[in-house]
Amino acid sequence: MNTFQTVTAKIETAFSGASDLVVREIKTDCISAKLYFLDAMCDTEQLELTLIRPVTAYSGEKIDFERLKGIVYSGCNIKESEIPDGITALAGGDAVLCIDGMEKVVVFAVRKGIFRGITEPPTGSVIKGPREGFVENIKTNMVLIRRRIRSDSLVIDCINVGRYSDTAVAVCYVKGIAKQSIADEIKKKLQEIDVDGIVDSSYLTKVLEMRPYSLFKQVGNTEKPDVAAEKMLDGRVIIMVDGSPIVLTLPFILIEDFDGTQDLYKRSSRATFLRVVRIFAVFMAVILPAVYVATQIHQYQILPLQLLIKILGADNDIPFTPTVEILLALLLFEILGEASIRMPRHVSMALSVVGAIVLGETAVNAGLLSSVTVLIVALSGIGIYAVPDEVGTLGILRVILVIASGLFGVYGIILSLIAIFAYLSGMETFSVPYLAPFAPIENEDLRNTFIVPSYPDDDKRTQSLDLKNTTKLNTGGNRK
Amino acid sequence: MNYLTKKQLAILVFFIPLAFKMAMLPSLLYKECGASFYIGTGIITAFEFLQLAVILKIVSLGGFEKIEKSFGKVAKYALALPFLFTVMVKTIIFSAEVFNYTTRYLFYNISPLPIIFALCLTAFYIAVKGAKTIGRIYELSVWIIPLIIIFGVFFGKSELCADYLLPVFENGVAATLKGLDKYIIYTFDFSPLLFFRIEKGKNLSVIISSVLSVLAVTGCYMFFLVSYGRASFLIPDAFARLASFNTVVSEIGSLDWPSSILWICVSVANIGIKLCAIGEIGSFFNLKKPWFIGLAAIATAIVLMTALGTYDKIIAFASSAIRYAVVGIEIVLPIVMLVLTKIKLPAEVSLETKN
Numbered sequence: 001m002n003t004f005q006t007v008t009a010k011i012e013t014a015f016s017g018a019s020d021l022v023v024r025e026i027k028t029d030c031i032s033a034k035l036y037f038l039d040a041m042c043d044t045e046q047l048e049l050t051l052i053r054p055v056t057a058y059s060g061e062k063i064d065f066e067r068l069k070g071i072v073y074s075g076c077n078i079k080e081s082e083i084p085d086g087i088t089a090l091a092g093g094d095a096v097l098c099i100d101g102m103e104k105v106v107v108f109a110v111r112k113g114i115f116r117g118i119t120e121p122p123t124g125s126v127i128k129g130p131r132e133g134f135v136e137n138i139k140t141n142m143v144l145i146r147r148r149i150r151s152d153s154l155v156i157d158c159i160n161v162g163r164y165s166d167t168a169v170a171v172c173y174v175k176g177i178a179k180q181s182i183a184d185e186i187k188k189k190l191q192e193i194d195v196d197g198i199v200d201s202s203y204l205t206k207v208l209e210m211r212p213y214s215l216f217k218q219v220g221n222t223e224k225p226d227v228a229a230e231k232m233l234d235g236r237v238i239i240m241v242d243g244s245p246i247v248l249t250l251p252f253i254l255i256e257d258f259d260g261t262q263d264l265y266k267r268s269s270r271a272t273f274l275r276v277v278r279i280f281a282v283f284m285a286v287i288l289p290a291v292y293v294a295t296q297i298h299q300y301q302i303l304p305l306q307l308l309i310k311i312l313g314a315d316n317d318i319p320f321t322p323t324v325e326i327l328l329a330l331l332l333f334e335i336l337g338e339a340s341i342r343m344p345r346h347v348s349m350a351l352s353v354v355g356a357i358v359l360g361e362t363a364v365n366a367g368l369l370s371s372v373t374v375l376i377v378a379l380s381g382i383g384i385y386a387v388p389d390e391v392g393t394l395g396i397l398r399v400i401l402v403i404a405s406g407l408f409g410v411y412g413i414i415l416s417l418i419a420i421f422a423y424l425s426g427m428e429t430f431s432v433p434y435l436a437p438f439a440p441i442e443n444e445d446l447r448n449t450f451i452v453p454s455y456p457d458d459d460k461r462t463q464s465l466d467l468k469n470t471t472k473l474n475t476g477g478n479r480k
Numbered sequence: 481m482n483y484l485t486k487k488q489l490a491i492l493v494f495f496i497p498l499a500f501k502m503a504m505l506p507s508l509l510y511k512e513c514g515a516s517f518y519i520g521t522g523i524i525t526a527f528e529f530l531q532l533a534v535i536l537k538i539v540s541l542g543g544f545e546k547i548e549k550s551f552g553k554v555a556k557y558a559l560a561l562p563f564l565f566t567v568m569v570k571t572i573i574f575s576a577e578v579f580n581y582t583t584r585y586l587f588y589n590i591s592p593l594p595i596i597f598a599l600c601l602t603a604f605y606i607a608v609k610g611a612k613t614i615g616r617i618y619e620l621s622v623w624i625i626p627l628i629i630i631f632g633v634f635f636g637k638s639e640l641c642a643d644y645l646l647p648v649f650e651n652g653v654a655a656t657l658k659g660l661d662k663y664i665i666y667t668f669d670f671s672p673l674l675f676f677r678i679e680k681g682k683n684l685s686v687i688i689s690s691v692l693s694v695l696a697v698t699g700c701y702m703f704f705l706v707s708y709g710r711a712s713f714l715i716p717d718a719f720a721r722l723a724s725f726n727t728v729v730s731e732i733g734s735l736d737w738p739s740s741i742l743w744i745c746v747s748v749a750n751i752g753i754k755l756c757a758i759g760e761i762g763s764f765f766n767l768k769k770p771w772f773i774g775l776a777a778i779a780t781a782i783v784l785m786t787a788l789g790t791y792d793k794i795i796a797f798a799s800s801a802i803r804y805a806v807v808g809i810e811i812v813l814p815i816v817m818l819v820l821t822k823i824k825l826p827a828e829v830s831l832e833t834k835n
Binding site for chain 1: 485487488582586587590594595598599602605606609610612613614615616617619620622623737740741744745748749
């Protein structure tokens, strides 16, 4: 068996189970070769125009790799690779050419781009501001970032992760702003992953989180390139995964999720007002059901007399204890939420209305739930969606608080909150305190937490990230 | 793990003397001292900060580690064990206060067992998490103060009468001193800080915070007196009555819940500090911190369930002769430690000369 036969046999054995492998033999006076590519993964038109036509039309000396580079028209990457690398490239959608007489193979980067177009992401739709969202193709996502940060300081480091999936993962940051140590630590963690495959960025989340079983998320994410770029300019590192439209951001602090996607594009006063409303809404959503249970069972004195009479009156004929009643209502709400996500889109709206209004109304009329309970759970349900990224966590927290409240009333709520905050206080993501800027108190960030700053006060990056380059805006002499 | 920043220390220093002086103490002191109780408490709180100054100096000089290096393990144990006693006694008294407030005011009818269990479990958890977590809890607690002020401004309807502040020392200076002596155990409470590491640097924020703490204690006592006058001895939980929400039941309910939340937060964190210090002492003897803290929490729970379950029993215990032992240790031992950390052994002196 000569070299050519050995090389081709290796490739054909590797893809023996792949019925979509196309083998195109090229035989002229100058070349005897076999071209391999996977059907539909490869841009055959480009392959024909740039490789097959010029090679078959060539008449001259025998073609080797150096001569081939002068013959083909392709603007794409052409490289000589060892056989295992060639097999990997072939599996990824490239074309591989085996030339008689060569021990190596030639890889042509002619992958076909069948990808979803750039659309507005469902999780971050805006009235004002860019409507572009990340897509599944990592290269498109890189372009979306590069278009926003046109600087040679933008670093995009690619690592392939996954034994079988060989997924491209890009670690991006702005050199000189982001902490190099954090970027290096992330890259090290990614390189250490030895797993079958990474099919979505959420897989990486579990690797990057310091406490993988925690209730609280420790890695930020976004589907919007403008938000990702803004976070990079603030000193964070972003991670893009091929096949996922969700981009991860690190380090993550809890208060980040309270920033609205539109905060940057609104007037400072309006954005500030909405941020305070969001914080209030979340507190209300989490604590209200628990406080209601506490007032029903233990702490009657917490309420004004008139309100107390109304609430106690409404709850008179309900066959459940207040704790069970609220837990039941919360469970119904969760079921409705889960079902409406999985229902076909055309019926989900109608069924949501049926679920929310008809079920709620019927449950009250049947005497199974009090109208106040339905109101409380509805308020809590609406409030929780003020910060959509934290819905999962807040949903569980309110159940925990309801149980604590059922057992110990307000005392239980306070002690549970102390324990929760104690837990959160100890959490850090890449050495950045999770509860910053509240604990530890960081004065500069604290101001920006409640007040969305406008020019020229938005001059500093997030101090809690402990960056060296903290100046975002150099006001010079313009500051009044 | 047991590391406090200067900012956290400043907040701790503000709350530590304040927390348990704002519960049962005002009414008890008024009963003993009359109108002069606020001056007496202010002065003794100022003295407390002398203890803090000594403790901070000891910590900056190396604390127990330095003593162990210079005088050996026996000296370290001999100094740590009395602190174990004082911190444990205070943990029990302060836990009893939280328990007492909770069962008397937050519930109409509840078994004490789950209340004690929940309290000790939470305090145990934050103690295990260490000083950094405790410091951050205090930082978070600060946010409740504006809430109290806002609620006080909008809903508080206190009728104040400044005449109650006078005459000062109406029962004589001796009566004031006698009252302060009786409840002296509620003071000199900074010794757990000996077991923490503290960020180096200027102490300006700590000094400001200390002054604010003295002013806050005195101010709250004065406010308490002008609000309740000669009936002050009938108001056992001062913190929950200062905003006087009980006068506007129709608007906000009769429970002054922002004050209650703040007080429970800082007092549980205070108990957490003490348990954390107990854990550190345990670690001197190569005992595992969580286990030792857990043991202390269980012991506290048992004492609360069996011996100190009622208001009268707590007062009797706090004002018993044990107070002299506790305060004596709290005052004398830091001074001894300061002297020991300042002493330069011949080996150290020769090393310095070489350098």
